[in-house]
Amino acid sequence: MPEILRVEGLKKTFTLSAKQQKLEKTRSKTKVAVNDLSFTVNEGEIFGLLGPNGAGKTTTLRMLATLIRPDSGDAFLDGFSVKTQPYEVRKLIGFLTSELKLEEFFTPNYLFDFFANLHNVGRAAREARKAELFATFGIAEFAEVKVANLSTGMKQKVSLALAIIHDPKIIIFDEPTNGLDVLTAKTVTDFLLEQKASGKTIVVSTHIFSLVEKICDRAGIIIDGTMAVCDTLSALTADKSLEDKFFDIYSESVGDEQ
Amino acid sequence: MNKNIITIMKKEFARFFGDARMVVTALILPGLMIYVVYSFMGVAMKDMFMPSDDHTPVLNAVNFPQSIAKIAPQYGFEVNAVTDTDEIRTQIGNKETDILIVFPEKFDESVESYDTKLSSVKPPNIEIYYNSVNPDSSEAYGLAVSMLDEYEASLSNKFDINRDVVSDLATNEDVMAFSIASLLPFLLTMLMFTGCMSLAPESIAGEKERGTIATILVTPIKRSELAIGKMLSLGVLAFLCGLSSVIGTFVSLPKMMMLDESGIDMNIYGAVDYVLIALIVLSTILMIIAVISIISAFSKTIKEAGTSVTPLMIVVMVVGISSMFGGGAATEITYYLIPLYNSVQAMSGVFSFNYSMTNVLVAIISNVVYACAGGFILTRMFNSEKVIFSR
Numbered sequence: 001m002p003e004i005l006r007v008e009g010l011k012k013t014f015t016l017s018a019k020q021q022k023l024e025k026t027r028s029k030t031k032v033a034v035n036d037l038s039f040t041v042n043e044g045e046i047f048g049l050l051g052p053n054g055a056g057k058t059t060t061l062r063m064l065a066t067l068i069r070p071d072s073g074d075a076f077l078d079g080f081s082v083k084t085q086p087y088e089v090r091k092l093i094g095f096l097t098s099e100l101k102l103e104e105f106f107t108p109n110y111l112f113d114f115f116a117n118l119h120n121v122g123r124a125a126r127e128a129r130k131a132e133l134f135a136t137f138g139i140a141e142f143a144e145v146k147v148a149n150l151s152t153g154m155k156q157k158v159s160l161a162l163a164i165i166h167d168p169k170i171i172i173f174d175e176p177t178n179g180l181d182v183l184t185a186k187t188v189t190d191f192l193l194e195q196k197a198s199g200k201t202i203v204v205s206t207h208i209f210s211l212v213e214k215i216c217d218r219a220g221i222i223i224d225g226t227m228a229v230c231d232t233l234s235a236l237t238a239d240k241s242l243e244d245k246f247f248d249i250y251s252e253s254v255g256d257e258q
Numbered sequence: 259m260n261k262n263i264i265t266i267m268k269k270e271f272a273r274f275f276g277d278a279r280m281v282v283t284a285l286i287l288p289g290l291m292i293y294v295v296y297s298f299m300g301v302a303m304k305d306m307f308m309p310s311d312d313h314t315p316v317l318n319a320v321n322f323p324q325s326i327a328k329i330a331p332q333y334g335f336e337v338n339a340v341t342d343t344d345e346i347r348t349q350i351g352n353k354e355t356d357i358l359i360v361f362p363e364k365f366d367e368s369v370e371s372y373d374t375k376l377s378s379v380k381p382p383n384i385e386i387y388y389n390s391v392n393p394d395s396s397e398a399y400g401l402a403v404s405m406l407d408e409y410e411a412s413l414s415n416k417f418d419i420n421r422d423v424v425s426d427l428a429t430n431e432d433v434m435a436f437s438i439a440s441l442l443p444f445l446l447t448m449l450m451f452t453g454c455m456s457l458a459p460e461s462i463a464g465e466k467e468r469g470t471i472a473t474i475l476v477t478p479i480k481r482s483e484l485a486i487g488k489m490l491s492l493g494v495l496a497f498l499c500g501l502s503s504v505i506g507t508f509v510s511l512p513k514m515m516m517l518d519e520s521g522i523d524m525n526i527y528g529a530v531d532y533v534l535i536a537l538i539v540l541s542t543i544l545m546i547i548a549v550i551s552i553i554s555a556f557s558k559t560i561k562e563a564g565t566s567v568t569p570l571m572i573v574v575m576v577v578g579i580s581s582m583f584g585g586g587a588a589t590e591i592t593y594y595l596i597p598l599y600n601s602v603q604a605m606s607g608v609f610s611f612n613y614s615m616t617n618v619l620v621a622i623i624s625n626v627v628y629a630c631a632g633g634f635i636l637t638r639m640f641n642s643e644k645v646i647f648s649r
């Protein structure tokens with residue numbers, strides 16, 4: 001399968017405020033969140049970024065989605081650079097992370113039309129897509145309820161539907177099943193598998209091993225902003241479970257530092 | 259116009275008009291409040307400072323001389339000859355009667371024999387008692403003083419001033435224009451600013467605070483389109499809010515200024531004047547929106563934005579008040595490049611029929627230029643992750 005996403009030596013450093021320094025229990029004024037990260041994703045596969053809290057998963061995905069700029073390195077999505085062609089990249093991707101909030105005042109129906117307009121989706125296509133996505137995620141009966149009055153799970157499903165209004169070629173989801181009950185989580189994972197079947201490429205980040213085992217074709221384990229290992233799932237789980245593999249890699253890389 | 263800009267503007271309008279609380283607090287309440295407060299103030303001030311129309315001034319006099327008795331009726335006085343001054347003084351203090359004049363005994367004879375050049379004693383003295391808190395008494399006092407002044411002048415009349423002519427050549431229009439020119443620019447500026455202040459922080463700092471702006475930023479919309487869409491819609495909404503206050507002001511201004519029922523006749527201004535005022539107001543609103551939007555974009559929360567904008571409010575008040583002092587609108591063109599001050603001066607000029615078209619146009623154009631520069635800065639800020647994701 002041809003490669004559709006190439007990440008080359010991405011690096012991101014944040015400056016920490018005094019408050020953040022305390023939280024992170026560090027005296028250094030900067031935090032390297034992602035450090036020289038490289039990987040590739042092939043067209044039509046589900047790629048998982050696995051890592052503990054604070055590993056840099058969300059930061060990596062935000063750079064791919066052009067919300068923040070890498071300090072150095074670059075990433076190419078279908079040939080477009082996140083650094084020099086962010087506008088093209090945004091047309092190509094559907095991005096979902098918990099920091100992207102919906103305006104609580106509006107209804108799912110209104111927001112769907114609003115984002116469809118921003119994504120340049122015409123009226124007829126929009127209505128067809130709306131019917132399809134609202135049915136898939138069970139949003140239809142809440143279509144006219146203000147987002148403020150929706151449950152957490154329903155909000156997440158609405159966010160998800162809005163992120164893929166334009167039927168993007170590449171779907172990038174940060175923690176897609178976080179905070180969802182098993183039923184809702186299954187709707188989401190089934191949907192991702194369905195999208196993969198129809199030829200889309202999907203990048204997810206998670207710290208849930210079972211999710212990776214269930215849906216990913218390939219996965220990379222990030223520890224402290226660097227890629228510890230990146231391989232197909234069958235290779236990663238050849239001799240032991242993914243979880244055991246992770247502990248091995250983790251103690252190895254932490255051991256390296258000491 | 260660009261499709262994305264329209265999409266953003268429509269959303270801002272839907273947000274505003276869909277929220278009954280917002281429409282009431284930002285759009286309806288300011289106009290209504292201004293109407294109620296100004297009307298109330300006007301009525302209260304009328305009670306306080308204006309003498310009643312149908313009151314006959316009462317003059318209590320001790321040793322009332324013949325000479326004055328002859329002219330007093332011409333001034334509309336009802337005269338009471340009295341002897342007990344203490345009782346009358348108490349009555350004046352209690353607002354029961356208007357004034358008391360104590361003439362010296364044999365006033366007419368003393369005046370007759372007094373020679374301004376040769377006499378070595380002081381001239382006869384008249385004492386007038388009144389109550390400054392009672393408008394009727396104050397008016398009677400003023401009337402009595404001018405009556406006595408005129409009598410004194412007539413005793414040694416060598417020449418008159420302004421006998422039987424109306425010497426103030428200001429037309430009614432001028433008088434009205436003068437009072438409007440000194441008050442309205444200040445009012446309009448304040449109303450525009452408060453209108454903008456009630457909208458922009460909510461729309462920009464609010465979206466940042468709630469994390470909804472990031473959701474828009476991952477779509478293929480240009481940052482400039484977002485900035486322009488926001489500024490234009492906020493400008494329109496601020497204009498509507500300002501309009502509500504302006505209507506409230508105009509309806510209540512006659513009462514406030516204690517004019518009679520005919521009120522302020524705005525027909526004294528022509529179409530050109532109104533067009534110029536509208537252009538000045540619109541360009542000023544855009545300029546203010548740009549400034550407040552930038553401040554809001556720097557702020558992390560609506561509250562922080564509100565706090566940062568407040569000092570600006572004081573500047574706006576001071577600049578607004580500048581139209582009330584100084585001799586009319588400034589004439590030098592460089593003044594019309596100073597934001598805000600230019601609008602106040604231009605409005606003041608148009609309202610007082612005394613302006614140079616070049617200066618007014620310079621004011622309008624410079625405001626538009628400042629607004630565009632602001633839009634450019636806002637675009638840059640929307641592009642900056644430090645601004646959008648600051649925490």
Ligand SMILES: Nc1ncnc2c1ncn2[C@@H]1O[C@H](COP(=O)(O)OP(=O)(O)OP(=O)(O)O)[C@@H](O)[C@H]1O
Pocket residue numbers: 014015016020031032033051052053054055056057058059060207647
């Ligand atoms: N805006 C920021 N300013 C300062 N530090 C940041 C910022 N964003 C992230 N970080 C830091 O960078 C590191 C990586 O964060 P990131 O959110 O990418 O981790 P993650 O792998 O997504 O973790 P989690 O599983 O908890 O979501 C963390 O230490 C975090 O505190």
Ligand SMILES: [Mg+2]
Pocket residue numbers: 057058059174
């Ligand atoms: Mg994360």
